[in-house]
Amino acid sequence: MINGLNHITLAVSDLERSLHFYTQALGLTGHAKWDSGAYLSSGDLWLCLSCDDPCPKDDYTHIAFDVSAEDFDACCARLEAFNASQWKVNKSEGRSMYILDPDGHKLEVHVGNLQSRLASIAEKAYSGFVWL
Numbered sequence: 001m002i003n004g005l006n007h008i009t010l011a012v013s014d015l016e017r018s019l020h021f022y023t024q025a026l027g028l029t030g031h032a033k034w035d036s037g038a039y040l041s042s043g044d045l046w047l048c049l050s051c052d053d054p055c056p057k058d059d060y061t062h063i064a065f066d067v068s069a070e071d072f073d074a075c076c077a078r079l080e081a082f083n084a085s086q087w088k089v090n091k092s093e094g095r096s097m098y099i100l101d102p103d104g105h106k107l108e109v110h111v112g113n114l115q116s117r118l119a120s121i122a123e124k125a126y127s128g129f130v131w132l
Helices: 015-025 072-081 114-123
Strands: 008-012 029-034 037-042 045-051 063-066 086-088 096-100 106-110
Touching (some): 008 015, 015 029, 015 037, 015 045
Parallel strands (some): 008 045
Antiparallel strands (some): 037 045, 086 096
């Protein structure tokens, strides 16, 4: 039985550049690094950066990081100061900023949670929506 999300590993082309982005722009905590990778965290999230050849994706797959409503504007300003490219404009519940990391991985910083999303869908359901 699955208990939760264990960790996320991202392929990165330049470890130092990615470490700088994830620790300085997003504020993750660095724990260890080696020649071909690094471990970082934020809350219970464990992120591994692994040197490899990242491949571009054109679909909606992305990783969303939680940010408090109070910190959202400062977080967005910091990301803009790092010249993080935006890949989407938010049109859903909660405040979000959709950005690309230095290797083009699609990320989101989001204010909200599953309960707030479900509550907003209850008011205006997606096409074909059913409760499970």
